[in-house]
Amino acid sequence: MIPLWKRSLSFLIIFFLISLIRAEEFPYSMEKQTLQIQLYPSRSTALIESKIKLSSIEPVRELRFLLNKNVREISVKKSGESLKFQFLRDTDLNFFLSEKDSAYKNEYNLAGELIISPQTPFKDGEIEIAYLLSASDSVDKAAFSREYIAYEVKAYIGEKGVFMSPAYFWYPALPNELLHFDVTVVTPDTLQMLTQGKLMREEILGDRRYTRWLSDYPADGLHLVGSRYMVGKTVSGEVDIYTYFFPESQDLSDSYLQASQRYVKMYEDLIGPYPFSKFAVVENFFPTGYGMPSYTLLGSQVIRLPFIIHTSLGHEITHNWWGNSVYVKYETGNWCEGLTTYYADHYYKEMKNPAEAADYRRDLNRDFTVYVKDHKDFPLNSFTERTESASRAIGYGKSAMVFHQLRQIVGDSLFYEIFRDFYRNYKFKEAGWPDIELSAEKTFKSDLTWFFDQWINRKGGPRLTLVSAQEENGSLWFTLRQEQNDLYRLLVPVEIVYRDSSSEIREVWLENSEQQYNFVLTEDPVHLIIDPNYDVFRTLSLSEIPPSLAEMYAQENALVVLPDNCSASRLEMYRRFAEIFSEGETNLTIESAADLSMRELKTGSLYLLGTPVENSLIRQIDWQEQDEWQLKENTIVLNEQPVPQPDEVVVLAGRTANENQNACIIAVGGNGKTGRIATLLSHYGKYSYLVFENGKNIIKDIYSVRKNPMMAEF
Ligand SMILES: [Zn+2]
Numbered sequence: 001m002i003p004l005w006k007r008s009l010s011f012l013i014i015f016f017l018i019s020l021i022r023a024e025e026f027p028y029s030m031e032k033q034t035l036q037i038q039l040y041p042s043r044s045t046a047l048i049e050s051k052i053k054l055s056s057i058e059p060v061r062e063l064r065f066l067l068n069k070n071v072r073e074i075s076v077k078k079s080g081e082s083l084k085f086q087f088l089r090d091t092d093l094n095f096f097l098s099e100k101d102s103a104y105k106n107e108y109n110l111a112g113e114l115i116i117s118p119q120t121p122f123k124d125g126e127i128e129i130a131y132l133l134s135a136s137d138s139v140d141k142a143a144f145s146r147e148y149i150a151y152e153v154k155a156y157i158g159e160k161g162v163f164m165s166p167a168y169f170w171y172p173a174l175p176n177e178l179l180h181f182d183v184t185v186v187t188p189d190t191l192q193m194l195t196q197g198k199l200m201r202e203e204i205l206g207d208r209r210y211t212r213w214l215s216d217y218p219a220d221g222l223h224l225v226g227s228r229y230m231v232g233k234t235v236s237g238e239v240d241i242y243t244y245f246f247p248e249s250q251d252l253s254d255s256y257l258q259a260s261q262r263y264v265k266m267y268e269d270l271i272g273p274y275p276f277s278k279f280a281v282v283e284n285f286f287p288t289g290y291g292m293p294s295y296t297l298l299g300s301q302v303i304r305l306p307f308i309i310h311t312s313l314g315h316e317i318t319h320n321w322w323g324n325s326v327y328v329k330y331e332t333g334n335w336c337e338g339l340t341t342y343y344a345d346h347y348y349k350e351m352k353n354p355a356e357a358a359d360y361r362r363d364l365n366r367d368f369t370v371y372v373k374d375h376k377d378f379p380l381n382s383f384t385e386r387t388e389s390a391s392r393a394i395g396y397g398k399s400a401m402v403f404h405q406l407r408q409i410v411g412d413s414l415f416y417e418i419f420r421d422f423y424r425n426y427k428f429k430e431a432g433w434p435d436i437e438l439s440a441e442k443t444f445k446s447d448l449t450w451f452f453d454q455w456i457n458r459k460g461g462p463r464l465t466l467v468s469a470q471e472e473n474g475s476l477w478f479t480l481r482q483e484q485n486d487l488y489r490l491l492v493p494v495e496i497v498y499r500d501s502s503s504e505i506r507e508v509w510l511e512n513s514e515q516q517y518n519f520v521l522t523e524d525p526v527h528l529i530i531d532p533n534y535d536v537f538r539t540l541s542l543s544e545i546p547p548s549l550a551e552m553y554a555q556e557n558a559l560v561v562l563p564d565n566c567s568a569s570r571l572e573m574y575r576r577f578a579e580i581f582s583e584g585e586t587n588l589t590i591e592s593a594a595d596l597s598m599r600e601l602k603t604g605s606l607y608l609l610g611t612p613v614e615n616s617l618i619r620q621i622d623w624q625e626q627d628e629w630q631l632k633e634n635t636i637v638l639n640e641q642p643v644p645q646p647d648e649v650v651v652l653a654g655r656t657a658n659e660n661q662n663a664c665i666i667a668v669g670g671n672g673k674t675g676r677i678a679t680l681l682s683h684y685g686k687y688s689y690l691v692f693e694n695g696k697n698i699i700k701d702i703y704s705v706r707k708n709p710m711m712a713e714f
Contacts, residue, residue, distance in 0.1 A: 028056035028063065028122070032180040035171055037224070039187045044136040044157045046164075050129045050172055059121030064095050065172035069112030071131040076116050078127055088113040096175050110154065111169045129172055135164065139286035153286060160285040161227030162193065171222065178218035178327070178428070185211045185224070193226035194244055196293045198277040215293075217275070217428050220327055223292050227285055236261040237268070242280035242295075245303070249283055252303055256281045259309045263317040270343070270416065272423045275325035279317060291316040293324040315344035325427050332432030333381035333456065338399020339419070346400055358533035361404065362545075363686050364397035368461065369539045370554040377459040381433060389554060401537035402455045408491055408507075408535055409451070410444045418443045454488050455537075462488040463539045466530050467514065469712035476519040478528060478712065480510050487513060493535050494519075497527035505532075530710040544710065546626075546703035547653045550685035552662045555605035557587055561617055563610030564593035573672050574609040580678035581607070593617045606663040611644070612636060618665055622657040626703045628689060636667065643691060644669035649677055651690040 034051040054063070069089040076083045091113040097105065116127065135155035155168035164170045184201070185193040189209040197215030204210075215222075232243040232253035241260045243253040260281060264274050276294035284290075287299035289312065296316040302308060322343065323336035349357040367389070376390035380402065383395035407415040422431070422439040437452045462482050469478035476496070482488060489511040496519065497503040508517050531538070545551075552558070560578045563571060575590075582588040593608075593615050612618045612634045619631065629638040629652055636643050636650065643650040648669040656663050668674055675695015684690055684700060691699035 026174060027058065027060050028054050030054055030174060030177050030179045032182065033171060034182040035184070035222075037183065037185045039157060039162060039185060039191070039193075039226075041158050041162070041188065041191070043134075045132060045134045046157060046170075047132055048130065048171065052127050052129065052172060053125075054122070054127060055124035056122065059123045061117065061121050063116040063118070063122060063127065065114045065116075065129070065174065066093075066096065066108070066111040066169050067114045067129075067131070067172050068110055068133055068169040071112070071133050074114070074129070074131045076114075076127065076129050078118060078125065083116055083118055083127070085114060085116045088115065107167065110167065111173075114172065133170055135168065135170070139163075153288075156286075162187075162191065162225060163284070163286075164224040166221035166223065170224075173221075176220075178220055178430075180217070181213075181215045181219060181222050183213045183215075183222070183224070185226070187211070187226065190228055191226045192229040192231060192244060193224065194280060194282060194295065195222060195224045196276070196295065199240070216277075217325070219293060223290075223297075225282055225284070225297055227283075229283070232257055234258070234261055236264040236274075236279075238277070239264055239274050240278040242278060244280055244282040246283055246300065249300065249303060255309060256303070256313070259313055260317065263314045267318060267321060267343070271321050272420055272427075275320060275427060279320065281313070291319045291324065293320065311345060311348065314348060315340055318344040321423060326423060327426075327428070327430045329430040329432035329435075330384050332434060333379075334383050334385065334395060335380075335399065335431075335433055335436060337383075337386070337396045338380075339403055341396045341400040342403040343419075346404070354533070361401065361534035362540075363550075364393075364401055365534055365538060365540050366545045366548070367393040367397050367550060368537075369545065370551045373556075379459045380456045389550075398455075398461065398537060404535065405455070405491070405537060406440065406448075406451065408493075410440070414443055450489055454486075458486060460484060460486070461537050461539050462490060463541075464490075464492070464510070464530065464536070464710070465541075466528075466710050466712060469528050469714075471525055471528075471714045474521050474524075476521055476525060476528065477516065479514060479516045480508075480530065481514045482510065482512075487511065490536055492531055493533065495527075495529040495532040496521065496525045497529070498523045499526055524714075526714055528712045528714075529708070532710075541709055542655075543707060544705065546688050546705060547624075547655045547662065548686055548688050548702065549651070549653050549664065549681065551655075552605045552607070552653055552664050553682070553685055555587075555662060558589070558605035558607065559596070560588055560590045560607045561596060561609060561615065562590065562592045563614035564616055566610060566614040570614065570668075570672065573668065573674065577666070577668070577674050577678045578607075578609060581681065604661065606661070607666060608663060609666050609668075611667040612665075614667075615665075621663055623663070624655040624657060626654065626688075627706065628701075628703050636665065638689065638691070643667070645693075646670040647673050647694050649674055649692040649695075651677075651681065651684075651692075653688050 030052055032053040036049040038047040074087055076085045089112045093108055093111065093113065135157045137153045137156050139153055139156050139160060153163060154165050155170060156163045181197065183195050187193055187209050189204045189207050191209065193211045195213045196219060197213040200214045201210060201212035228246065229244040230247050230250055232245065234241045234257045241257055243256050245253050260279055264279060268274055278294050280295035282295050282297045283303055284297045284299045287301060288297050289302055290297040318340045322340045328334045328336050346357060346360055349360045371389040371393045378394065380394065380399055383391065386392040386395055410418065418440045421443055422436060425439065426435060433452060433456050437448060441448050463484050465481045465483055467479040467481050480492065489509065492508050492510050493505050494508055495503055495505050506519060560582055562574050562578060578590045582590060596617060608615050608618050612631055629636060638650065644667050646669045650667050652665045654663050673694050675692065677692050677695060687700045688703040689701055690697060
C-alpha cells in the first residue's frame with residue numbers, strides 16, 4: 001500500500017497484501033467465504049460469522065487459518081457440530097511462511113493461527129467460524145509525510161465509520177489465496193456499508209440496516225468500509241457507478257459520477273470489458289488515497305483537490321484492470337504501477353498534446369536521476385510497493401518508461417494489442433513480468449528476451465552523450481556514447497531541424513558503447529537533437545534538467561533557514577510557515593540565518609525563508625545563474641518584475657556553485673499572506689519557480705535549459 005498524497009498528483013495506490021510463494025502447495029484451498037458481520041460502533045466491536053467452503057486434494061487431519069490474534073469467543077463448527085480447535089496468539093507462522101518468506105513477516109504481525117482438528121479427516125465441505133473482534137486504531141494519527149508513511153490505519157470501528165483492511169486479518173485467511181466473498185453486514189441504520197462486488201441487498205429492518213455485497217470473481221483480499229454516506233448513482237453500460245460521499249460533499253457527486261462513467265468507457269475501448277459490476281468513489285473519514293477492486297477510497301480533503309478528477313481518479317479506475325483484476329505476482333516484481341501510470345497519467349498528457357507527454361517523460365527521467373541515489377537503486381523485478389520518492393521513481397516512473405519504449409519498438413497498434421491479450425489471458429489470475437513478455441512476444445512475433453532482461457533484471461539506466469556531430473555537403477555525421485558499464489540496446493530518436501524550421505525525426509539503434517551514424521540529407525540542417533522528446537529511459541545530466549523543488553526534496557538533509565533581519569511579527573510568520581512545512585519530515589531541521597554561515601554549509605538543501613533583505617544567507621550564496629531571475633541589490637527580479645509584491649509569496653529553486661547543494665528562496669510579500677502554501681508546496685515538486693497571490697498559485701514554471709548537451713548546432 002502506497003499512500004502519498006502530498007507530493008504527487010498521481011498519488012493513488014493499490015492496496016494489497018504481499019503475496020507469498022508458499023514452500024509447498026497448500027493441502028487445501030478456500031473456494032468461497034460467506035461473512036455475516038454484526039457491527040457495534042459504540043463498542044468498536046464486530047461479531048463475525050464466517051462460512052468457508054473448502055476443498056482438499058487428500059483428506060487432511062488439520063486445518064489452519066490466519067486470524068487476528070486478538071479475536072475472542074471463538075467457536076468452530078461443521079454442519080452444526082462443534083469442532084476441536086486451538087488458537088495460537090503467538091506463532092512463528094512456519095506452517096504458512098517458508099524461511100525465504102521471513103522477510104515479509106512483519107506483514108503478518110497481527111495474525112494469530114487457528115488450528116482446527118476435525119473428528120474425521122477433512123476432504124471438502126463448509127467450516128463455520130464465529131468470533132468477536134474489536135478494532136480501534138486511531139484515525140486521527142493518519143497523516144502522511146512527504147516522503148514516508150509514518151502510520152497506517154488497519155482497522156477502525158467507531159462513531160466516525162468503519163474501515164477494515166485485510167492486513168488486520170479480520171476474517172480467516174490463507175496467504176496468497178484467491179476466493180469468492182459473499183458479505184452481509186448488519187449495522188445501525190445510519191451507516192452505509194460498502195465492499196467489493198455487486199450490491200445484492202440493502203434493507204432497513206427496525207433500526208438495523210442489512211447490506212449484502214457479492215463478489216462473483218476470485219479476489220485476493222477484502223476491505224470493508226462504511227460511514228454516514230449519501231449515495232449517488234449512474235451507469236456506464238452494464239456497470240453501476242456510485243459515489244458514497246458525506247452530506248457536505250454532495251456538490252461533488254455529479255462531477256465524480258460523470259468522470260467515472262467516461263473513464264470506464266474509455267478503458268473498455270482501450271483494454272477490454274470492465275471487470276466488475278460496479279465502480280464507486282468513496283469518501284473516507286481519514287486521509288487516504290487507496291484503490292480497491294471496484295472502488296476507491298479517498299479522504300475528504302483529497303476529493304476536494306481540483307486535479308484529482310483529471311488525474312488520480314483515472315489512475316485509480318485503471319487499476320481495476322491492472323492490479324485489481326490482473327493480479328500482481330510479486331515474486332517477479334510489481335508491474336502494475338508502471339503500467340497504470342502509463343495508461344493513466346502519461347496517457348492523459350498524450351491526449352492533451354505530445355509536448356506535455358514529452359515533458360512528463362522528461363520528469364520521470366529527472367526523478368530517477370535526482371532521487372535514485374546508488375544505494376537506493378534496485379531492478380524492477382524487486383519492486384513491490386513505493387515507500388518513498390526513490391522507489392516511486394523506479395516502480396512507477398522507470399516502469400512506465402519501459403512500457404513506453406516497448407511501444408516505440410512494436411508500434412502503437414501492436415502495443416495496445418499486447419495488453420488486450422494480456423488482460424484476456426490473466427484476468428482474475430496472477431501475472432508477472434514474464435507473462436507480459438510472453439504476451440509481447442506472441443503479439444510482436446519476435447524474441448524480446450534482451451528487452452525485458454535489460455530493463456527488468458538490471459538496476460540503473462543508460463546515460464547517453466552526444467560525442468560529436470558534423471555536417472558537410474548534405475551528409476550528417478554524429479557519434480553517440482553510452483557512459484555506463486552495462487550496455488543497453490536502445491532505439492534512439494534523432495531530430496533534425498532544417499533552416500526553414502521544418503524538422504524530421506529518424507531513429508537509430510545504439511548497442512555498442514560508442515557508435516557513429518551518418519544521415520544523407522537533401523537540405524541543410526541547423527540543429528541535431530538526440531532523444532528530443534525523452535522517449536528513452538536514461539539518466540540525465542544536470543545541464544539537461546533545470547533546478548526544481550523535486551531536486552530540493554531529494555536531498556537527504558535539509559535546513560529550513562529563518563530570516564535574521566525582520567520584525568518579530570514577520571519572524572513569527574516565517575517560523576509558523578517553517579513548522580508546517582517541516583511537519584512529519586525527519587530530514588528537515590529549522591535554523592536561524594543568524595546562527596549559520598555559508599562557509600559551514602557544504603551539502604544538502606537550504607530553504608531560505610525571507611526576502612534578500614530579511615535573510616542574509618540569500619546574498620551570501622553563490623547562485624548558479626538562471627535566465628528567469630536575478631538578485632539586483634536587495635531585490636529579486638523574476639521575469640523582469642520585482643517580487644514578491646505585497647500579497648505574493650515567491651518560491652525560487654536553485655543550485656549553488658557547490659555541486660552538492662541546492663537552495664530555494666521562499667519570500668513572503670509585505671502583507672504576510674501565506675495561506676496554505678506551506679502544506680501545498682509539496683504538490684509543486686516539478687517546478688523551478690512559483691508565485692502565489694493571496695495564497696493562490698498564479699505562476700508555476702520550469703527554468704529554460706541554457707545549453708542542451710544532447711543538441712548540436714551547425
Ligand atoms: Zn497506482
